[in-house]
Amino acid sequence: EAQVTQNPRYLITVTGKKLTVTCSQNMNHEYMSWYRQDPGLGLRQIYYSMNVEVTDKGDVPEGYKVSRKEKRNFPLILESPSPNQTSLYFCASKGLAGEGVSYNEQFFGPGTRLTVL
Amino acid sequence: GQQLNQSPQSMFIQEGEDVSMNCTSSSIFNTWLWYKQDPGEGPVLLIALYKAGELTSNGRLTAQFGITRKDSFLNISASIPSDVGIYFCAGPGGGFKTIFGAGTRLFVKA
DSSP states (O other): OOOEEEEOSEEEEOTTOOEEEEEEESSOOSEEEEEEEETTTEEEEEEEEEETTEEEEOSOOTTOEEOOSSTTBOOEEESSOOGGGOEEEEEEEEOOSSSTHHHHOOEEOOOEEEEEO | OOOEEEEOSEEEEETTOOEEEEEEESSOOSOEEEEEEOTTSOOEEEEEEOSTTOEEEETTEEEEEOTTSSEEEEEEOSOOGGGOEEEEEEEEOSTTOEEEOOOEEEEEEO
């Protein structure tokens, strides 16, 4: 089954304790991205990656790091989490070949709910 | 930077009613996307629009790409309880970014 998986699904941590949220896709997609969802703000893009070893900032990258060492994986790293990073996080992927829906449609993971105390 | 304004923020409707929501952009778009997020899940693409004036349907859903290229509309006809969720508009955010609106939360009463 084609899917994007994220782990963990739920995480409660304390300020300053480094954490990593993993994301993996099995669709051989070039493009992967991380979003955070907050009430009233919709989805805001944190980082994205066009392919292995190619990453770029989205609109809210402060406090986050990413890496893309393999095509299927795109982990999100919070080196020193703070309470304002409490949010619902989504990983997404899409293919870049061709035009139309196949180019633009992003497939989302189930989300990771993070609470930073 | 670019912004997408969605309205209304939320809607409470009776089953069987038609629904209309819209999205406006601060700049011209060449693509409009509409996603739906079911409770507890990630968003799923409903409809993609690529041309000004384009009208596209997906079952009971119809979306239109505004002539000015700064707006888009999503209509749902004869709503049913499973239409409950958050509807997001989205589009290119410059470079290879994607920007999303804040969402319209739909509640359907059976």
